[in-house]
Amino acid sequence: xxxKTKSDRFIWIDIMVTLxxxxxxxxFYYGVRAAVLGSVCAAASVAAEMICLxxxxxxxxxxxxxxxxxxxxxxxxxxxxxxxxxAALACVFxxxxxxxxxxxxxxxxxxxxxxxxxxxxxxxKNQLLMFPEPHVRTGVFEKATNLVSSASHSFNxxxxxxxxxxxxxxxxxSGPAGAVSILLLAVAAVVLLFRRSxxxxxxxxxxxxxxxxxxxxxxxxxxxxxxxxxxxxNMVLFASVYIVADRRIAPKRDYYAFFYxxxxxxxxxxxxxxxxxxxxxxxxxxxxxPVALGFKNLEKHIELTQLAEQEAAxxxxxxxxxxxxxxxxxxx
Amino acid sequence: MNKKKTAVFDGLLGDNTVLSSxxxxxxxxxxxxxxxxxIALIYAFSAITxxxxxxxxxxxxxLPYAAKIIINAVIASVVYIPVKSVAREFFPExxxxxxxxxxxxxxxxLIVVQSExxxxxxxxxxxxxxxxxYILGFDAVMIVTAFIRELFAYGTIAGRLVDADxxxxxxxxxxxxxxxxxxxxxxxxxxxxxxxxxGETGGDGNVSGN
Amino acid sequence: xxxxxxxxxLLATNLILTQALGTSTLFIAAGNKKNLLWxxxxxxxxxxxxxxxxxxxxxxxxxxxxxxxxxxxxxxxxAIYVLLLTALYFAGSDSFETTRKxxxxxxxxxxxxxxxxxITDRADAYPPLNTFxxxxxxxxxxxxxxxxxxxxxxAAYRKLNSAKVPASFRGFPAMLVYLGLISMAVYAxx
Numbered sequence: 001x002x003x004k005t006k007s008d009r010f011i012w013i014d015i016m017v018t019l020x021x022x023x024x025x026x027x028f029y030y031g032v033r034a035a036v037l038g039s040v041c042a043a044a045s046v047a048a049e050m051i052c053l054x055x056x057x058x059x060x061x062x063x064x065x066x067x068x069x070x071x072x073x074x075x076x077x078x079x080x081x082x083x084x085x086x087a088a089l090a091c092v093f094x095x096x097x098x099x100x101x102x103x104x105x106x107x108x109x110x111x112x113x114x115x116x117x118x119x120x121x122x123x124x125k126n127q128l129l130m131f132p133e134p135h136v137r138t139g140v141f142e143k144a145t146n147l148v149s150s151a152s153h154s155f156n157x158x159x160x161x162x163x164x165x166x167x168x169x170x171x172x173x174s175g176p177a178g179a180v181s182i183l184l185l186a187v188a189a190v191v192l193l194f195r196r197s198x199x200x201x202x203x204x205x206x207x208x209x210x211x212x213x214x215x216x217x218x219x220x221x222x223x224x225x226x227x228x229x230x231x232x233x234n235m236v237l238f239a240s241v242y243i244v245a246d247r248r249i250a251p252k253r254d255y256y257a258f259f260y261x262x263x264x265x266x267x268x269x270x271x272x273x274x275x276x277x278x279x280x281x282x283x284x285x286x287x288x289x290p291v292a293l294g295f296k297n298l299e300k301h302i303e304l305t306q307l308a309e310q311e312a313a314x315x316x317x318x319x320x321x322x323x324x325x326x327x328x329x330x331x332x
Numbered sequence: 333m334n335k336k337k338t339a340v341f342d343g344l345l346g347d348n349t350v351l352s353s354x355x356x357x358x359x360x361x362x363x364x365x366x367x368x369x370x371i372a373l374i375y376a377f378s379a380i381t382x383x384x385x386x387x388x389x390x391x392x393x394x395l396p397y398a399a400k401i402i403i404n405a406v407i408a409s410v411v412y413i414p415v416k417s418v419a420r421e422f423f424p425e426x427x428x429x430x431x432x433x434x435x436x437x438x439x440x441x442l443i444v445v446q447s448e449x450x451x452x453x454x455x456x457x458x459x460x461x462x463x464x465x466y467i468l469g470f471d472a473v474m475i476v477t478a479f480i481r482e483l484f485a486y487g488t489i490a491g492r493l494v495d496a497d498x499x500x501x502x503x504x505x506x507x508x509x510x511x512x513x514x515x516x517x518x519x520x521x522x523x524x525x526x527x528x529x530x531g532e533t534g535g536d537g538n539v540s541g542n
Numbered sequence: 543x544x545x546x547x548x549x550x551x552l553l554a555t556n557l558i559l560t561q562a563l564g565t566s567t568l569f570i571a572a573g574n575k576k577n578l579l580w581x582x583x584x585x586x587x588x589x590x591x592x593x594x595x596x597x598x599x600x601x602x603x604x605x606x607x608x609x610x611x612x613x614x615x616x617x618x619x620x621a622i623y624v625l626l627l628t629a630l631y632f633a634g635s636d637s638f639e640t641t642r643k644x645x646x647x648x649x650x651x652x653x654x655x656x657x658x659x660x661i662t663d664r665a666d667a668y669p670p671l672n673t674f675x676x677x678x679x680x681x682x683x684x685x686x687x688x689x690x691x692x693x694x695x696x697a698a699y700r701k702l703n704s705a706k707v708p709a710s711f712r713g714f715p716a717m718l719v720y721l722g723l724i725s726m727a728v729y730a731x732x
Contacts, residue, residue, distance in 0.1 A: 056708050085498055097511055101518065101719050103706035109698055115723055121730045123502040217543070270546040277731065286727040287553075290697035297697065354566050354714050358652045361562040398627055398646070402620035405650050409613040416609055432659035435612040436652050441566070444650040506562055507729055510722030517715040518708070525710065 014197035018188035026177035030080035031137035044088035045071035048095035073113035076178020081144035156276035179238035198245035201254030205261025251295035343466030355441035361509030370478030372426035384408035564653025586685025593681025
């Protein structure tokens with residue numbers, strides 16, 4: 001039990017380190033406003049978490065700081081100039097409606113960040129999908145002007161991207177800063193995979209489905225461009241690391257997690273090419289929650305069956321030994 | 333005597349139609365997003381349920397269960413006709429907004445299921461009083477839900493603009509209704525358990541139809 | 543690709559997730575896998591046969607008597623109710639006690655009646671849909687949507703009723719919020 005708590009805390013630290021790196025990149029591109037957005041989200045989440053735990057007569061412990069990582073995941077999916085009040089509201093929604101109503105971190109059903117993102121998507125879609133250009137600084141209380149649609153949006157519509165690969169790698173394109181810094185995301189993915197802080201099965205499943213479908217049904221002129229651009233747009237990589245491969249949500253066994261990630265990414269890819277739905281993977285991840293739960297139920301069922309079989313085998317062995325002992329005693 | 337009295341009033345708070353038994357929740361979720369809709373639905377629900385259950389109490393008890401259910405539903409469908417005519421006069425626009433949820437009130441659980449399992453087992457006078465409180469229970473939830481959802485989703489109260497700078501438009505949509513009703517239901521249970529009326533888990537656990 | 547599009551359509555037109563029709567019936571059904579399957583099948587029978595009959599009623603009922611639609615729909619459902627109970631009785635009087643409860647639960651509820659009205663509304667808005675076959679198929683689709691929603695709820699049933707969920711929210715309130723969040727995702731994808 002103690003080992004599990006320890007490992008959960010290490011996972012959280014790993015994820016926080018990678019998220020803070022992305023936040024730093026966000027700050028580099030959009031200035032102090034981006035940092036304030038992240039801080040407001042984190043503060044709102046912690047406050048909401050504390051109140052919820054108090055209402056549930058539970059103590060706030062270091063483990064409950066997972067709400068901070070969820071808040072940072074959300075803030076990295078938002079435009080840097082997003083309304084602070086609405087962002088805080090989304091964080092409260094995530095902590096209350098998507099997490100603590102179901103029992104909090106002990107009984108996770110939804111990814112809080114994904115739920116909060118969809119919540120924003122349904123009520124403030126226009127504000128959510130309009131971004132400042134990189135290197136355009138906006139004051140903390142200033143109203144942003146000259147917003148543009150994301151590079152993902154233009155790719156979904158035209159199948160092309162008018163930026164160099166180098167710029168894509170560095171995230172120097174319009175979009176949610178955390179989700180477009182591809183190089184950093186790739187490094188984060190590798191680190192988290194090696195440290196087993198994310199579900200390898202779900203991550204590999206998600207990426208392989210995207211690559212496979214991008215090859216079979218290209219979204220761009222060439223297959224190579226299709227693979228390259230579909231992986232870097234629509235928050236595919238970001239969501240694959242922090243939402244789809246979230247260990248709290250994805251099935252435990254890599255085998256099932258792979259199929260969960262695979263189907264989820266395949267579904268969202270098809271949505272992107274048929275409806276040009278921006279960031280479909282985040283929306284679909286919420287919809288696929290019952291699939292993850294179904295796989296988890298199956299895992300539990302298999303575990304119980306295996307346990308019952310082991311117990312039956314142990315009982316049979318014990319009975320055999322007793323019978324042998326009795327036989328030996330009778331022989332004597 | 334006290335227990336009997338409580339049973340009669342139960343429908344309003346102790347065993348609220350919507351929050352405890354989760355009956356008639358679809359109109360609340362779908363149409364309980366403006367006070368205008370709420371008032372029209374309250375009128376229709378109250379009139380149809382009251383007269384249908386009252387008239388249904390004259391159906392012989394000896395009949396098979398299925399026959400009684402069908403007769404109750406038919407009575408409600410007949411009561412619906414004049415209720416709709418009146419509504420057309422007073423709420424012409426709302427009828428269009430509410431759409432299919434208006435006729436669906438005629439097959440609500442209070443008429444179809446609860447009438448047989450609860451109301452018709454009571455004496456007619458107690459039944460009438462209890463029925464009134466069950467109806468008021470629905471009305472109260474509908475008003476509260478519609479008021480809050482309209483205010484935060486559209487920034488209006490009964491169609492009049494109020495000064496609200498952050499609107500959550502999703503609250504006016506069906507999913508907003510689901511989430512809001514879930515939260516309200518939890519709050520209701522918490523208050524009920526604090527007042528010492530039954531456990532927190534599951535109301536009476538008697539979800540029935542609709 | 544076709545399957546994904548169909549699945550999205552099925553979700554986007556789902557009576558429970560988008561119109562909250564039959565939510566309470568779903569809550570009853572999700573409590574037990576056997577109940578779930580039989581209730582869903584019975585509801586599908588009601589919606590499919592009922593929709594076919596609703597088409598005939600719509601065709602025969604004069605426009606001036608539109609207010610009688612509900613009464614006729616009620617009579618249709620009543621007739622199917624009786625026929626189904628009779629069929630079950632003659633099919634196996636031993637199991638009748640068990641099977642009839644599914645018919646009782648499925649007959650008069652918003653899922654069934656709402657389906658008939660929704661299909662009629664859609665046909666009124668788009669006349670090419672006003673065919674007998676389309677009514678029956680739409681009824682069957684509504685039933686399938688109910689089954690899908692029931693599976694969505696069943697997947698989380700254990701977690702929603704877990705002792706870890708705060709007592710005030712355990713069970714139905716948690717189910718409502720859960721369905722709300724799924725419904726929100728469906729809305730976002732529409």
